[in-house]
Amino acid sequence: MKYQQELKDSIRKALPGLDVVIAWSAGYDPLHATPHFIRREEDIDRLEIGPFSVHNLATYLPGLRGKKVGIVVKGCDSRSVIELLQENLINREEVTIFGFPCTGVVDQTKIRKALGHTGKVDFCQIASQTVVIGLGGEEHKLRLSKVLADKCFSCQYPNALISDHFVGEKISPSVQTEGDDDLEAFEKMPMDERFAFWQKEMDRCIRCYACRNACPMCVCRDHCLAESRDPHWLSQEDSVRDKWMFQLIHAYHLAGRCTECGECQRACPMDIPLLLLKKKMNKEIKELFQYEAGVDPEATPPLLSFKMEEENINEREW
Amino acid sequence: MPVLKGKELRIVGFLCNWCSYGGADTAGVGRFNQPTDLRIIRVPCSGRIDPLFIMKTLLNGADGVLVSGCHPRDCHYAEGNFYARRRLEVLHRFLPILGIEPGRFEYTWVSASEGQRWQQVVTRFTEQIHKLGPAPKIAGPAASETLRQMEAAL
Ligand code: SF4
Ligand code: SF4
Numbered sequence: 001m002k003y004q005q006e007l008k009d010s011i012r013k014a015l016p017g018l019d020v021v022i023a024w025s026a027g028y029d030p031l032h033a034t035p036h037f038i039r040r041e042e043d044i045d046r047l048e049i050g051p052f053s054v055h056n057l058a059t060y061l062p063g064l065r066g067k068k069v070g071i072v073v074k075g076c077d078s079r080s081v082i083e084l085l086q087e088n089l090i091n092r093e094e095v096t097i098f099g100f101p102c103t104g105v106v107d108q109t110k111i112r113k114a115l116g117h118t119g120k121v122d123f124c125q126i127a128s129q130t131v132v133i134g135l136g137g138e139e140h141k142l143r144l145s146k147v148l149a150d151k152c153f154s155c156q157y158p159n160a161l162i163s164d165h166f167v168g169e170k171i172s173p174s175v176q177t178e179g180d181d182d183l184e185a186f187e188k189m190p191m192d193e194r195f196a197f198w199q200k201e202m203d204r205c206i207r208c209y210a211c212r213n214a215c216p217m218c219v220c221r222d223h224c225l226a227e228s229r230d231p232h233w234l235s236q237e238d239s240v241r242d243k244w245m246f247q248l249i250h251a252y253h254l255a256g257r258c259t260e261c262g263e264c265q266r267a268c269p270m271d272i273p274l275l276l277l278k279k280k281m282n283k284e285i286k287e288l289f290q291y292e293a294g295v296d297p298e299a300t301p302p303l304l305s306f307k308m309e310e311e312n313i314n315e316r317e318w
Numbered sequence: 319m320p321v322l323k324g325k326e327l328r329i330v331g332f333l334c335n336w337c338s339y340g341g342a343d344t345a346g347v348g349r350f351n352q353p354t355d356l357r358i359i360r361v362p363c364s365g366r367i368d369p370l371f372i373m374k375t376l377l378n379g380a381d382g383v384l385v386s387g388c389h390p391r392d393c394h395y396a397e398g399n400f401y402a403r404r405r406l407e408v409l410h411r412f413l414p415i416l417g418i419e420p421g422r423f424e425y426t427w428v429s430a431s432e433g434q435r436w437q438q439v440v441t442r443f444t445e446q447i448h449k450l451g452p453a454p455k456i457a458g459p460a461a462s463e464t465l466r467q468m469e470a471a472l
């Protein structure tokens with residue numbers, strides 16, 4: 001990444017006043033990055049940002065309240081930080097935000113499907129629009145546009161929406177404004193097909209709760225309804241109903257709060273299209289309240305407020 | 319008005335204590351004829367209704383869910399129903415995403431004195447659910463067990 005050095009310098013300057021700075025560094029193989037916690041000056045050298053900086057590091061913020069935390073954010077991650085601020089889940093004075101112009105991150109699932117392989121790769125180089133991956137002595141060339149995360153194609157906020165230090169030049173949002181294929185296909189489905197679709201997808205769920213744990217807005221920790229015994233929202237049964245119900249709990253708890261960062265779907269080991277559910281829900285929220293989560297630190301989330309006369313609700317018509 | 323013909327369906331109603339439950343009572347005291355499919359759960363306020371109650375009710379095999387509270391500006395707790403209105407409206411749009419027909423859930427306002435209105439609301443909603451028929455059930459033994467339990471309870 002072009003601005004990596006600049007970012008390191010910026011962190012170096014700020015580090016003495018901070019307990020930790022969260023960024024990314026190289027992971028277990030050249031295809032993966034890992035969250036990187038910078039506490040000392042020498043940790044800064046290992047920082048790496050680029051197409052593998054997939055993790056939304058804002059997920060760590062609520063757990064670090066009371067500490068002085070620095071965080072490096074992509075545009076989409078910055079929306080999670082804003083949403084956390086909107087809900088008073090973090091204190092603005094305690095976080096120092098480092099932004100950079102993000103040109104997109106990969107979707108590991110797409111790479112895995114393209115390579116037909118899940119093992120360790122030997123090397124990976126990204127030159128302009130091509131990804132070259134070395135695997136078992138062979139070279140695989142993939143077009144970058146084939147493996148970028150879907151969210152990056154329709155990204156409206158590539159530059160951090162909130163930051164204390166911004167490195168590099170701001171870039172303009174992705175031009176693609178045409179519709180979302182998945183969403184459009186889904187919207188064409190009749191009710192009975194949708195009902196069957198979700199049951200089929202949710203049947204694969206192994207109830208690992210990785211979707212919840214990765215979600216920056218799931219902050220309940222030990223108080224999550226999924227684990228509550230009183231009231232007993234979910235049984236321990238391995239039934240589609242319980243798995244689906246959990247996903248509905250998660251989705252509804254995110255109503256008007258979800259910033260579509262896509263962490264839930266990225267974290268899901270079963271490739272369940274969780275983001276589709278959230279995208280559709282957000283579309284409804286936007287229509288109802290002209291509201292998008294995580295863009296304005298001063299805005300109140302729609303379900304935490306009301307109007308005496310609601311413009312778009314005609315409940316008296318029923 | 320005569321009770322609807324044919325087999326009863328499972329309709330669950332969440333009613334606030336102060337207005338709609340009173341309204342249903344008024345309808346009863348006034349001996350207004352009503353369909354008998356509805357099972358009422360009394361809650362302190364429409365603002366107490368977690369939309370997840372409704373989702374769980376539907377996933378567990380109910381054919382319809384009706385919510386009724388005090389008219390806007392008449393809430394016993396001043397603003398409970400204003401919050402409820404937003405949540406329930408979001409739910410109204412959320413259920414069809416899951417493949418649950420839009421008409422299976424409605425919410426409305428009935429005051430304690432509106433016995434007649436309550437009668438109309440129940441009748442209308444029950445007719446609406448009968449038109450939709452029994453809700454599609456989630457496959458699996460767990461659902462049938464719940465149905466057996468519900469059958470026993472009815
Ligand atoms: S529900 Fe998914 S997309 Fe929405 S904020 Fe949570 S992780 Fe991000
Ligand atoms: S699913 Fe709901 S209860 Fe569980 S952590 Fe997320 S927001 Fe909290």
Ligand code: SF4
Nearest residue numbers: 205206208209211268
């Ligand atoms: S991450 Fe996927 S498999 Fe795990 S609980 Fe969530 S939906 Fe289920």
